[in-house]
Amino acid sequence: MKALTSIALGFAFGAILIFSEAFHWYRIQEMFHFESFHMYGLLGSAILTGVISVQILKRFKVKSVYGAELKLVEKEPRRLGNIIGGLIFGMGWSLTGACSAPLIILAGWKWEIGLIGLGGALLGTLTFGLVKNKLPK
């Protein structure tokens, strides 16, 4: 049941990224060229909705469907990781016109190029695992 819920949530998330075109190379290039408000409006209103939602969840101590209190955990600071990792991630975002979820969408649509992008992401993840201890935190 939990697995099905996760799949359904992913399906909804994927559908929103597809119909709002956020998964597409062109929309990402347009954003980085400041030629359209679309992506800024999309990300901005998503964050605003998220902020308000989190405040409401906290205020009314909303519980999960399993009756547990919701744990909201902030990611631990990585200092250089946030900055250098963020810069590297951004470069990949522009090159492929896709971040993680859109790469997964590509793999299901233009599967040849999508699987290469996704394979690259897996290689990047594995490489990070290999060199993690040598990198500044």
Next chain:
Amino acid sequence: MTTLPWYIGGPLIGLMVPLILILREKQLGVSSSFRYIGTFILPNRDYFKYDKKKDLWQVQFSVGIVLAAFVFLSGGIASPVEIDTDSLYGEQESNIYSISNWLVFLIGGFAVGFGARYADGCTAGHCIMGNSLLNRNSMITTICFFIGGLAVTYFVLPNIEIL
């Protein structure tokens, strides 16, 4: 189907945050699914010896994302993106997903995977989820996403041949 306008699509993306919290007791994220897969390939590396059960849901979440692509894109329900071919990148777009650009996607994908792990999150985990928690590090990371993206957009993409 026309494009879902930002003022509908954006709030829907934002609503994924409380939905996933309430229905799955998880915080929105995608790229930890790559780490989960990595545990099967490099099981002996420290980084991949972790409590991977907590990330299994992201793999299932990713399966849902692929299914959405099958249904809506491969199934032809979502229309192709309208491209302004007069712009530089509009011209490039027509063939961007051609297999001849495999090297661009391999390197770009690598950067996405490596960068997301180094920064401990991607657009979902930092830009949407982290910022929803008003986390300062997620704000810094989001800004860095943009700086890296702008650098490639202005200094790299114009100089490489997209076939």
